[in-house]
Amino acid sequence: MSLSTHHLYVHVPFCRLVCAYCDFVTVGGRGADIASYPDLLLAELAMRPASGHLATIYFGGGTPSLLPADRVARVVGAAIDRWGNAPTEVTLEANPSSRETPDWAGLRVAGVNRISLGIQSLRDAQLQMLARGQTADEGLAAYAAVRAAGFENVSIDLIYGIPGQSRADWREGLNLVLALAPEHLSLYALQLALAPDEWAAPPRPGALRWRKRMVPRQDDGLAAAQYELAEEVLDAAGFEHYELSSWARPGFESRHNSAYWERRPYTGIGAGAHSFDGRSRSWNERDLDAYMARTKAGERAMADSEQLDEPTRAFEAIALGLRRVTGLSRAAFANEFGTDPVERFAAAIGEGADLLEVDHDRIRLTTRGRLFANEALVGFAP
Known part of the structure; x- marks a missing residue:
């Protein structure tokens, strides 16, 4: 495990609409906090040690594309100043919606060179089933806008195992996305956690009711067949299956996510963000208000940490190593x-x-x- 390179994860929890199936640290609305949140990210970044060569930055969420481009630029610039070098890959996640109009050109100027676009499906019925608050046309329009702004490294997220989604539907969806010619695809099975010990974050009551309605309609056997179909279709299209959920054109693998699977050290800033130094792991306050209050008070908003004993590190080496194909x-x-x-x-x-x-x-x-x-x-x- 190499400790010479380092990676920065920036968590942006804000969403216009929190998806019912999502277990990440997210909050709906809170528009008044979006403008001030980057200042807290900068304050936390200044508190954190910087070592090694900064290889990647990843803005995840939530919906990082809700941040104004100039605020993204400030965070990227501060990271470059902190580590003393410019990273080779800077990814920003975005959701397609006519209600969100990111300044794509401004994001390129800010230093972002890779967009991860949460299209999820190009069939309106499936998007409605997922309560995504977007349409297939909006997904296509967002992709076109990203390309028009000059981005040459674009990843698309898709979901399979959606109730009512047939094998033929999935094949059609894959072919529609392949026609767009993205550099990278991330394919995720719809996971609907019902038990508290499966939750990364407690779902809202309405989200839990939605999950309980959807679970009986899921077909695990069909989802497995859809996964196998994706392997077949994407291999024929020239994509390399390099991680369980990830396919890429040669040379376009996610460097940031690969660092996780290779157990390289990373720093996480923002509400709920995790950090790892090779032998220990820590994580920030998940509650946005708690994170903001502690950071404003000039203290690191760390919720807890753990030292990883040898058996745990060995297991994680196995578990993450086997994620790679x-x-x-x-x-x-x-x-x-x-x-x-x-x-x-x-x-x-x-x-x-x-x-x-x-x-x-x-x-x-x-x-x-x-x-x-x-x-x-x-x-x-x-």
Whole structure:
């Protein structure tokens, strides 16, 4: 695990409409706080240590495209000043909607060079099912505007496993998106967590009621078939499947997200943001008001932290390594932990014979294993 490079995550929790299926740290409305929030990001950034070479910045949310371009520029500029170098990749997430008109050209000037666009579907019925508050035409218009502004690295998010979404619907959706010629695609199964221990953040009562209505209508077998279809269609279109949910044209893999899977150190600023230094993890206050109050008072709004013991770090190396389609390097694992993972986890690998494969230096998920990745990891847990 290399500690020479560093990565910065910037969490922007604001959304015009909070999706019922979303478990991220988000707040609806709060327009009055959007203008002042970047000042708090700058204040927190000044409190945080900066080491190594800053490789990437990622504005995630929430809806970071709600931030004015000049405020984004200030955060990017402060990070460059803090680390002493300009990152090679600066990503900003955006949601397509006629009610949101980001200054795309201004964002390019601000230093953003990669847009992650949450289109999710190009069928209005599916967008209505998800209560997205956007239309297919708005998704197409947003993509066209991003391209017109000169962005040459665009990722599109899509959701499969939507109730009522057939295999044919999914194929048509993939083909429509491929016709746009994005550089990257992230495909996510619709996850509807009902149990509190599955929540990253407690859903609103209305969102929980929506999930309870949707869960009986989901078809896990169909979702698995849609995933396999995506592998087939995107491979034929020249995309590389490099991570469980991620496909890219050669050379356009997400460098920032790859850093997570490679367990590289990163700093997270903003409400609910996590940080990792290789051996410990910390996270900020999830509640926006608590984050804002503590940061305004001049203190870091850290909620808690944990030291990762050796078994936990070894498990995370396995879990994150197996997210990559190329799998985990046995040599790299042995170099860090002193043992060959095939020997250390022989029982887990044996129990997951149809989900895992060992090929010289690599341990990777099989095609079936990619469909049942969580099950494949059970035997590795400390």
